[in-house]
Ligand code: PMV
């Protein structure tokens with residue numbers, strides 16, 4: 104094992120939220136230039152350590168019992184990290200590689216300086232960055248699809264309610280079209296397939312495509328300062344999914360996001376704007392029917408300001424707080440929106456789309 108260092112970006116949803124939690128339904132997602140970085144180095148002790156200010160102010164000690172990982176003092180927040188390590192080590196064992204104890208350092212620029220969450224997806228990024236670092240430490244490489252599948256297996260085992268689109272964005276980076284994985288199929292397969300064959304076979308419904316970034320449009324992001332729980336929101340729409348209105352929402356969202364994808368591929372700004380605005384309306388209608396508040400008063404202010412200046416705008420992700428986005432086509436428009444956002448206590452985040460292949 105050699106010293107390794109890897110990073111994975113956070114994400115923002117552009118369109119397709121909620122519907123994308125159904126297998127095969129699409130979302131457009133971008134990776135942003137805020138990261139989780141993971142460094143690994145072989146340990147000189149008979150245990151490993153974890154150093155991460157986000158997880159604990161103390162250095163944590165870990166050991167293996169069989170193939171499972173345990174902390175000397177258990178901390179719930181480490182569940183995702185420990186599962187990521189266990190599953191990645193399992194995969195490497197199938198490949199004939201076993202790892203010694205190692206020290207892990209994790210840093211994050213995904214949250215605000217005072218530790219408040221922006222909603223950029225740290226749980227997905229920590230999984231992808233940890234997989235990348237572990238593979239690098241033994242000089243083993245997997246393509247983006249393999250990394251995503253391994254990450255998706257990990258989050259399926261963690262019983263995630265989400266679409267796992269955050270994992271796709273953190274792995275592929277840039278602008279992506281993500282057609283959602285069927286987690287119940289993955290669960291079934293996990294019962295009798297080994298990880299190597301599960302990574303090698305084709306997964307039903309899943310499709311991830313890198314999209315060209317819009318040439319004349321800029322993404323701007325406003326933060327409401329209010330943290331929102333995606334898990335709670337997704338749970339609240341899980342009932343009555345068979346209901347006609349919800350089925351119609353799924354169908355309309357699929358059409359709308361497909362139009363957006365075509366608009367992005369053909370650089371048709373008007374189609375991109377129209378589909379983002381329409382997706383906002385679909386989400387609003389669905390939220391009223393489900394009696395949940397996706398567009399909080401501050402997110403409504405955010406989108407109204409952006410729309411007033413001719414931008415396309417909507418909530419990003421589950422809503423209920425976190426961020427809203429706007430696509431603008433001139434710096435005059437951008438400056439007008441940003442200054443009115445600030446005046447309404449919406450904090451513009453200085454983020455840009457991150458594409459690893461542009462480096
Ligand atoms: O709020 P976020 O950025 O975690 O996005 C959630 C998007 C949902 O479609 C509501 C859930 C999901 O996992 O896709």
Ligand code: MG
Pocket residue numbers: 222331333419420421422424425426
């Ligand atoms: Mg969110």
